[in-house]
Every structure is written in C-alpha cells, then in structure tokens.
Amino acid sequence: xxxxxxSKPVSVERKPGLATALxxxxxxxxxxxxxxxxxxPWFNSFPPKxxxxxxxxxxxxYEVILFFHGTALSNTSYSNLxxxxxxxxxxxVAPQLYDFMPPKGNGEVxxxxxxxxxxxxxxxxxxPENVEANLNYVALMGHSxxxxxxxxxxxxxxxxxxxxxxxxxxxxxxxxxxxxxxHSELEPPxxxxxxxxxxxxxxxxxxxxxxxxxxxxxxxPENKNHExxxxxxxxxxxxxxxxxxxxxxxxxxxxxxxxKNWAISKFLxxxxxxxxxxxxxxxxxxxxxxxxxxxxxxxxxxxxxxxxPSLAPxxxxxxxxxxxxxxxx
Numbered sequence: 001x002x003x004x005x006x007s008k009p010v011s012v013e014r015k016p017g018l019a020t021a022l023x024x025x026x027x028x029x030x031x032x033x034x035x036x037x038x039x040x041p042w043f044n045s046f047p048p049k050x051x052x053x054x055x056x057x058x059x060x061x062y063e064v065i066l067f068f069h070g071t072a073l074s075n076t077s078y079s080n081l082x083x084x085x086x087x088x089x090x091x092x093v094a095p096q097l098y099d100f101m102p103p104k105g106n107g108e109v110x111x112x113x114x115x116x117x118x119x120x121x122x123x124x125x126x127x128p129e130n131v132e133a134n135l136n137y138v139a140l141m142g143h144s145x146x147x148x149x150x151x152x153x154x155x156x157x158x159x160x161x162x163x164x165x166x167x168x169x170x171x172x173x174x175x176x177x178x179x180x181x182x183h184s185e186l187e188p189p190x191x192x193x194x195x196x197x198x199x200x201x202x203x204x205x206x207x208x209x210x211x212x213x214x215x216x217x218x219x220x221p222e223n224k225n226h227e228x229x230x231x232x233x234x235x236x237x238x239x240x241x242x243x244x245x246x247x248x249x250x251x252x253x254x255x256x257x258x259x260k261n262w263a264i265s266k267f268l269x270x271x272x273x274x275x276x277x278x279x280x281x282x283x284x285x286x287x288x289x290x291x292x293x294x295x296x297x298x299x300x301x302x303x304x305x306x307x308x309p310s311l312a313p314x315x316x317x318x319x320x321x322x323x324x325x326x327x328x329x
Contacts, residue, residue: 025292025301026285026313029088031056035079038126046122048114051095052076053123054086059130063137063295064123065287066116067094070144071184072101072264077256078143080277084284090291091133093123100260102145105187106157112149113158116140116165137295139169141287143251144219145184147175151229152186154198169294171287172204174248177224179217191224195234199324202237203290204230205283208244208317212270219248219269230320237294237324239306241286243279244317246272250279278313285312 036053052075056062065085069075075094082092095115102108116138123133142150153163154170178185206226211218220226230240243250248269254276256265272279289301309316 021311022313023285023289023301023304023311025088025289026281028084029288031058031087031089033057033083033086035083036126047095047118049095049097049111051093051115052082053091053093053126054079054082055091055127055131056086056089057128057131060089061132061134062089062091063134063139063291064119065090065092065139065141065291066112066119066150067092068097068112068140068142068146068149069094070142070146072260073144073252074256074258074261076258077252077261077265080253081251081280081284084281085288088284088288088292090288091123091127091131093119097149102184104184106152106159108145109149109152109157109186110160112153113161113163116153116163116167117161120165135165137168137291138165139171139291139295140167141171141173142175143173144176144248145178147172147226147229148178148186148190151175151190151196154200155190155193155196157186157190167200169291170200170202171290172202172226172229173251173283174205174207174210174220174226175229176210176220176248177228179221179224191228191232193232196232197235199235201290201294202230202233203239203241203286204233205286206230206240206242206318207246207248207250208242209247209270209272212247214270215268235324238322239290239302240318240320241309241316242318243282243314245274245315246276246279250276251283252276274314282312282314282316 034057039050140150177191210220211222249265252265293299293302309319
C-alpha cells in the first residue's frame, strides 16, 4: 500500500441561514503565482518528466499539489486553474507525462510515481530561496485520465518504482476509469475494486455533461465516471460535487495553447454553454478549501460550501460529504 499521511478531520452539520455572497476562496487568493518550466535534461533523469511548477512568489512555506493532465492534453492547458490554486498558497507541480497517447497498462502510473518521488530531492532546487516546499503534506490531483492516475497512485498501482512520499489528500476532477476498447484501463481495472482501501480524504468533482455523447462516445461514460470513483472511497472522508451545466473539458483554459489542445478542448467532448471561468474558479476553490481543511485545520470555507452550495460561482448538484466513520464498508 502507498504510504499515507495524517490529515485533520472535518465534521459537517447542515444548517440554514447562511450568507449569500460568494466565498473568497472562489476568487484569486492573496499570493502572486509564478510559473517555472523545467525540461527533462538529456543526460540524467532529473526531473523524470518535463513539468511546470506554479508557486507563490511571496516568501513562505507551502504545501504541494501534484497535478496530472487528461488524455492527450498538455499541462499548459490548465494554466488558469493552476494559477488560482497557487494564489491560495500551494506549490503546484504539473508534469507532462506523455506527448499524445498514454502508454498501455500501468506505465503512466509508474511515470507519475517517479515524479512524485522526485519531489523529495529535486523540487526545492527548482524554487527560489525564499519559497519552501512542505512535503509533509502532498495532495494528488488530476483531471479526466489524470484523475485515474492520481487514484492509481494512492492505491499502490505504481511498482516501478513504488511510491516513497506520503500522500495526504486526493482530488479527482471528472475522473474517468479508462476504456478496455482502447486499452486505456489500468491493470487490474481500477473499478474492479469494490472499495478503495485507503484512508486519505478525497474530494471528487464531476460534470453534468461529461456523460453526453458528442463524437463516438461520451468523454466520461456513466459506468466509468466520477460517481463510480466517489462511491468506492468507503474508508475515507469523501466529498462529491457535480457541476451540472458544464462538460468534461470546461476546466481547461478558454483557448489552450497549441492546435491539438485547442481542438480537444473545443470539439471532442460536449461542453457547457456558459463561460468557463466560473467553472475553473469553482473547481479550484473547492480544492483549495478542501486542502485548507485537511492540511491546516481551517475548515470554515469547506464546511460552508458543503452546507450551502449556492455560495459557489456555478450551480452544483449532488453535493455530498460522507465522513469515514459513517462510510459503508
């Protein structure tokens, strides 16, 4: 099993009569995000993959998010989302795990593990002297297939190498389990587990239009989607949010860099008709509030959005929070 770190518990009691203004976590935070691109050197293995690091410019010590991109997408396609996370005091590391199509089997999970393990020896060397990474708290986060990779790492799918850094939390953004028809499932398929046997806190954010077919098949089929991941987190505190009016690609930048990313973003999946910016701010705000609660013990924003989802910048459906103590085994 992958090593997991202790996190701070959250309790939620739904109460009426909350404020009607949006929570500040859904707006840019107090820190100034700075991007650094680190390419893989030809002569050694550090870093194991090219990656983008987005970090707060201000002096301080910050917890770390390891973010995995979706199928065939570039890590640059998420710049607005990652900037928002960094503005709330997180160092976000976003590797480019492959250029076009993912490797078959568990190769991508092993590559992700190499990047995760690299954090302990290489991340600090890439940061300014006044910015320190707190590796006592590392969260995994991923979109689409990247969500699958994040769950796979937490479940111990990586064996070459095994994970050596503790994982403290997990965020899946419209995760998709992979399709056997295109050999994109992990081995064994991740949904072959009746429950995920880890105890780290989990937040899963789905989309209402991910299961709507646009091309040959939906980008997030109902039998492979966010709901399937959420219901298997039976040993964890786990929260679920559904962005009912948005599609699978609506957390990407408005116009992602490069023709491939732009075309995937616009034409592959059913997209919502509303602007993407509120969706990105909602997803990043949920993630930031969730990590503040479990990393720092500051539960106010996370409790509030669970009690009253109308405080988010978009309409959220099926908002659920199930504490580990009440989860069904």
